[in-house]
Amino acid sequence: MREEGRISNWQLFMLIMAFLIGTSTLIMPVGPAKQDAWISYLLAGALGVGVAYLYTSLGLRFPKETPFQYAPRVLGKGLGTCLNILFLWYAFHLAPLLLLNFSELYVVAIMVNTPLMVFIGIMAALAAWAVRSGIETLGRLAELLTPFLIFVILVLNILTILTPELPRWENFLPVLGEGILPVVRGILPAFTFPFGETVFFLNFFPFLTSPRKCRYPFVLAVVLITFLLISVLLRNIAVLGPLEANRANFPSLTAIQLINIGEFLQRMDALIIFIWTFGVFLKLSVVFYVFTLGTSQVLGLKDYRPLVLPTALLLTFFAPTVYEHFHQMLRFASRTWPFYFFPGYFLYPAILLLVAKIRNIKG
């Protein structure tokens, strides 16, 4: 076994929540639906529950193996390995994307004069340490931090709403003013980022203490986070209005900077930095972990740990080249990512499940 650690289903629940909170609460593109974006997110969450069923069905079918192990068995050695490598590529693309995303947030928002590489390098090193410490550490970090993340997000939401004359509820009107089409167009980007990315948790099922019960925490996490994301989105639209919320790079940050209760509770940026750092760190560690573990399994290594440091270095130097500027990233996230990532979040698990069902292969 390449990983001796086990995580409880509760830890998986926390980990998925942290993963979904990760970067999405910061960027939260409003998209084409404008003030109706929350409906898109609601429907995207429903889709997220659907794919959660798909992923957990695979997890239930193969409770002792990661997809990297059973894919060659299900699809045949050639095709299975090819798809595995493709899947690894998505992990390897997403990890530096997260790194750069996060570091750029720091540079743009609070530490303007610090070179980007400082943030990228240190974060990659920390994530490498966590990944090297094993899956147990990831589960426990999530268990410790996720409650705080959710708590802080909720508190910030409440404080924004309590700030006098800040939320303008008429921003939501008119509901479905331009018909249903923009809402439908907004579903796919909202679904792939962040819900579709939970496909990486396929690799976590075999390390659960009770893999037979993986469905409940997975679905519950997706449902809860859907509502949390919608609350953040509603807050952003109410405070900034749909146009400004779409224009701002970090609508959540802009909204939170407007909190002002009695001239004392103001400038809560520190709290949202807390969410950034810890949420993104967890998300990055999950993707990083999947990449190193998957690589070791595809290559047939005994242990994934020797790969951690080289991967961290690769990520560090790959990260600054992932995109040129932030708007390119936003475009990529909302226009390209849903289709580019489609084989990862849907085709790969769906083909695996379908073929395994037809050929009646079980783990």
Next chain:
Amino acid sequence: MPRPYRKPLRLFQRQKKKASHSGGSSGGQGKKFPYPPLDHYTFVPDLKANLEQLKEIFLNSSDVVKRDFLIGGQAKAAIIYIDGLADKKLIEDTLLRTLQHVPPELGRALVEKTAPLDRILEIIVPLADVSPIESISDIVNHVLCGDAVLLFDGYTKALATSTRSWEHRSIDEPLTESAVRGSREGFVENLRTNTALIRRRLKTPALRVENLCLGRYSQTNVALVYLHTLADPTLLQEIRRRLERINIDGILESAYIEELIEDNPASPFPQIDHTERPDKVVAALLEGRVALLIDNTPYALIIPTVFIQFMQASEDYYERYWLASFLRLIRFVVLNIALLLPSIYVAVSTYHQEMLPTRLLIRLAAQREGVPFPALVEALLLELVFEVLREAGVRLPRMVGQAVSIVGALVIGEAAVSAGLFSPAMVIVVALTGISSFALPIFAMAITIRLLRFIMLILAGVLGFYGIMIGLLAILIHLTTLRSFGVDYLSPVTPYHVRDFKDVFIRTPLWARHTRPTRIGYRDPWRQDTRLRPTPPKSSNQDPAEGGD
């Protein structure tokens, strides 16, 4: 030179085997082997030769007393003991006097060997705790432990009489863990007194005291104390294994053992708790933990220890639970202040001024006007001054200590601010941090936090809030991987045990704490009846006969 030094442990290994055969029965006596070994000396039936050998072994040490005398005026005998360890009065008044005045027939019987030695000794020796010994090294052992050893001419048998008694500190109030309410007894340096303090609180045969002897020269007695119905056998096995591999010249303090058996020697966090309070040890034993008592130190080690224990004071359990819970929550706040306050101040005033409310910012900026150092240097300097003052106060005699605090508070605090070297805000921050670290109940954790504070300070000074965040993340990653004897350091928070949460952030009432810690006391999870909540009769005019159950 690897092999011969393992000798002091051999006995312990044999005991372990025996113990595993008989299902973990109590270990042996803390029997000692002298070091260096004395195997080449042989016990001969000639008093003079034996005394010569002993003289050679002890090399005329001034505290070894040897005295020849005649039993009943007939038989030649000698007594040997160490002045200061053996009870001189007992030896002189009781032992020697009785032996010298036994009837002459008995003395003659000893000389002529008409009766077996044991029989005669049964008659003539006036002490209860005696043991026959048959080798030179055993004689040396007993003498070194404070026994008086009787040697007889013509026999290869000696008699050790337990006369151990030496000057020691009487039971005193625990100095480092004083409590408003609760027992005033603290451990002392005498191992027997300490085990007795525990035994007096747990009058049950389930309380096992296993003795072993560590340290080649110091031959320190170490007692492994546990309730054998509760303690995890694999945990005990592991503790024994780790103690067994200790091969060192001397053990002077419990810290030696702590440092040699902990899980992660590189960690700044204490992984084994130590305490002076017998009631705290007993509480730990009742949870299924194991205690290690070490001779010559008033501290007991508690194994395994998790992080939360450093947030719990024994007084929490003696005060009303509302107050105790409040204090517990305050301690978590204090922990964060002690760790983070200076770094947050430095980060905000150096990098993130925009995060402060405007009026506060103006106030702080006005204060920092004219301060010649950057905030990081200012904070580091003041923190260092504070550490130096504390160190000086700890090491100095009490009379001089006051002078130090006057110099510290008045000269440095007052004068440095009015000279414009430090800003008053920074003095406030450092003082708050200092007080907070004093408010942590366990000193071992407080010093860890003190140390980490400097690292956080430097990180904050270099990278602002990002530095603080990565510092926190690094600490958390480290803590999640840390274990104390197989028990996760952050349990029950993570891994999450909902039943153990009754004693983490709040202290629930005693009648609601039904279970032992999940991971540690699993062998007998229920500690009390579940219906212990007091239910006094509702109205006062109720018949007292009905109110009972």
